[in-house]
Amino acid sequence: MRINQLTFTRFLAAISIVIFHYGKKSFLFNNFIVDFIFNNADVCVSYFFILSGFVMMIAYSNKSNISAKEYFTNRFARIYPLYLLAIFIMFLLQVRTNEIDLSGIFLNVLMIQSWVPGKILSVNAPGWSLSVEFVFYAIFPFLFNKCFNRFKIKPISLYIISFWILSQLVFQVFYYLYAETSTTAKDFIMYNPILHINEFLIGNLAGFIFIKKLQFKKANYDFLILTFAGLTILALKFSVGKIFHNGLLAPLFISLIILISLNNGIITKLFQKKLFVFLGEISFGIYILQYPVYSMFSAYSVNKYFHITDPTLVFFIRLVILIIASSLAYIYVEKPIQNKIKTRNKTASVIENPA
16 A cells, blocks of 8 residues: 655655754744744654654555565665665765775664764764664564564554653653763664664554554545644644654654545645655655765855855755755666566566466
8 A cells, every 4th residue: 555645745854854954044944933843853753763664554554474585675675775875975975085984884884873872973974764764674574473463453552652651751861861961872862773663663553553443534634634733833842841852743743644644635635746746755865865965065065166155045056956866866776776676576476476
């Protein structure tokens, strides 16, 4: 099952993260009306984790069991080629500046940097979240085969919601006790996969409930979608010192994901437009290539070669370059490799299981 209208939300989240990293000097994002949104836009990584759990459950909902070989091959094809391309670009940039971080490159290539304080944001900083996703991908076949396919909604819900609550308590307490006094502790609290598993699991649970109970309850939910989007913005505005980094906004994000999935109103019709779906498809490239592209096309370079100093114009020039680069990467790297591996998997399946 594929829910096209969710795809565009990835683009919105990815662009928000790019603004969080590179757009704060622009008056469009640095003003009293919206600055609180983009100052907290790193919470969109949490949205990605929750959405990933939801989509994974939806994607395998028609299977009684996940084949590990096919599953891991498909996951590899989905994220690793572009992820590795981003590392390679950053390596070339390090060679140019003679600042090669061999240990960081090694950890990034193996996708284990999120486990090593001090190296989590090395080489290609956004890659830390893919290191976390790697853990999600590793545990999902077991969860699907041994838990979701064997137990009913009520016990699964009880365990996952309890784990989510416990994770929030642990995160908030540890953050306020240790994050400000120790860089190593902060790295562990903010980025270690253990403290993000709750987001993936709560997304899995939402997908499980969607498949079992909700998928046919389609209606016009435009008003509710706007309401929960507004509540999310209000939560960011009046955070009262809370840290949303590891899934505290899950109830709002899950509500939005489910409502958008079920919606047949104007918002869905808009999000299903081919252009918007395509932008959603290239969102992974926008996210993982942002640091390499913005490093290659620095604000200094734009100032020097185009004589443009306005922060807003500089940001959008670099953003357009990032979107073009992500589009080309999707068309010529992501999609061909995915199609080739899918074709190979189908051929192997036919050979192993002849009619």
